[in-house]
Amino acid sequence: MDQKLDVAKYVQDLGIAARAAARELARADTAAKNRALEAMAAEIRKQAKAILAANAEDVRGAKKGRDAAFIDRLRLTPALVEQMAAGVEDVVALEDPVGKISERVRRPTGIEVARMRVPLGVVGIIYESRPNVTADAAALCIKSGNASILRGGSESLASNRAIAACVRAGLKKAGLPETAVQVVDTADRAAVGALVTLKEYVDIIVPRGGKDLIERLTRESKIPMIKHLDGVCHVYVDDSADADMAVKIADNAKTQRYGTCNTMETLLVAEGIAAKVLPRLGKIFAEKKVEMRADDAALKFLKGKKATEKDYYTEWLAPVVSIRVVKGLDEAIAHIAKYGSQHTDAIVAGDRARAERFLREVDSASVMWNASTRFADGYEYGLGAEIGISTDKLHARGPVGLEGLTTQKFVVLGHGEVRV
Numbered sequence: 001m002d003q004k005l006d007v008a009k010y011v012q013d014l015g016i017a018a019r020a021a022a023r024e025l026a027r028a029d030t031a032a033k034n035r036a037l038e039a040m041a042a043e044i045r046k047q048a049k050a051i052l053a054a055n056a057e058d059v060r061g062a063k064k065g066r067d068a069a070f071i072d073r074l075r076l077t078p079a080l081v082e083q084m085a086a087g088v089e090d091v092v093a094l095e096d097p098v099g100k101i102s103e104r105v106r107r108p109t110g111i112e113v114a115r116m117r118v119p120l121g122v123v124g125i126i127y128e129s130r131p132n133v134t135a136d137a138a139a140l141c142i143k144s145g146n147a148s149i150l151r152g153g154s155e156s157l158a159s160n161r162a163i164a165a166c167v168r169a170g171l172k173k174a175g176l177p178e179t180a181v182q183v184v185d186t187a188d189r190a191a192v193g194a195l196v197t198l199k200e201y202v203d204i205i206v207p208r209g210g211k212d213l214i215e216r217l218t219r220e221s222k223i224p225m226i227k228h229l230d231g232v233c234h235v236y237v238d239d240s241a242d243a244d245m246a247v248k249i250a251d252n253a254k255t256q257r258y259g260t261c262n263t264m265e266t267l268l269v270a271e272g273i274a275a276k277v278l279p280r281l282g283k284i285f286a287e288k289k290v291e292m293r294a295d296d297a298a299l300k301f302l303k304g305k306k307a308t309e310k311d312y313y314t315e316w317l318a319p320v321v322s323i324r325v326v327k328g329l330d331e332a333i334a335h336i337a338k339y340g341s342q343h344t345d346a347i348v349a350g351d352r353a354r355a356e357r358f359l360r361e362v363d364s365a366s367v368m369w370n371a372s373t374r375f376a377d378g379y380e381y382g383l384g385a386e387i388g389i390s391t392d393k394l395h396a397r398g399p400v401g402l403e404g405l406t407t408q409k410f411v412v413l414g415h416g417e418v419r420v
Contacts, residue, residue: 097144
């Protein structure tokens with residue numbers, strides 16, 4: 001794209017086109033939306049070589065100054081392209097929330113009051129290096145009846161263009177407006193700033209990326225966002241817990257995957273059970289080369305570094321875990337309230353009353369009893385694909401699937417009633 005591009009005007013034009021497309025998509029029936037998704041999946045498979053060639057171009061351009069983890073997130077393989085197509089087909093199988101009527105109540109006046117699910121309108125999605133998000137986000141927005149403007153990372157621009165061409169082909173085949181999904185076709189960072197202030201045309205912003213990106217958008221956006229900033233997730237092992245279960249859950253929550261937002265970052269253990277679980281967990285973590293940063297009470301049972309105050313605030317996204325011994329449930333809840341990020345927290349306990357207190361009082365988007373924090377995921381919750389995870393309290397909270405991309409309006413069904 002021309003480097004002399006007027007970015008503000010370009011993004012505004014995207015918004016105008018998206019608003020018009022949103023009206024058409026909102027009235028599309030489920031069959032039409034599914035046809036678009038099926039055609040999109042078929043086109044991704046058909047264009048697999050072109051997508052991989054574009055991705056190879058991106059990877060070559062990104063290697064300078066980028067670490068291996070970044071390149072791994074950016075790189076596509078034939079298996080990942082197939083997974084992308086299959087993911088779009090998975091959305092076809094999901095129930096369409098648009099138009100669903102609930103809470104229908106007949107009032108004494110004779111009118112019936114109900115709520116109907118409707119699309120949000122235009123969704124702006126800003127993400128970093130993973131090009132598969134282009135297909136995932138497009139599919140979810142199409143099925144939920146929302147037009148979308150997708151701004152991927154500049155390092156994945158060629159990949160996103162290739163995938164976007166498949167999306168447009170699917171929409172065209174189904175007779176839906178191709179502008180229902182638009183990819184910002186410039187690497188200029190000013191496009192992000194323009195998009196998050198386009199409140200006349202964009203209804204919601206969904207940031208998917210690292211803390212720096214989300215902090216920037218939180219400062220600059222004039223549009224409501226569905227977001228989470230950190231995933232400082234806790235597992236608290238109560239002294240009523242089964243020790244074997246506690247070890248299994250804490251191990252899985254930390255080591256099943258290190259770089260995800262629902263990975264346990266801090267382990268809290270009641271002093272009454274510390275001697276039973278910490279030596280075992282210390283051995284497991286040491287064998288898996290997980291660095292342990294613990295308080296003095298925990299260091300009596302395992303080998304690690306002395307934890308600092310900052311450690312308990314840290315989302316490691318790495319083989320590092322913070323550990324603290326607490327007196328019991330009250331101290332665990334207080335610790336989570338101070339250091340947590342309201343993402344996902346779990347208790348391992350045999351005492352039902354304590355577990356129910358934890359579920360009620362811990363103010364997080366997902367709170368678990370006797371389960372790994374790694375289950376905080378749209379697929380695991382039965383939502384199908386997810387657009388992201390929200391720690392906000394308004395509109396959507398926790399994993400955000402199709403229903404989270406809709407809102408409700410009141411509808412009134414009358415029979416000629418008038419108010420007196």
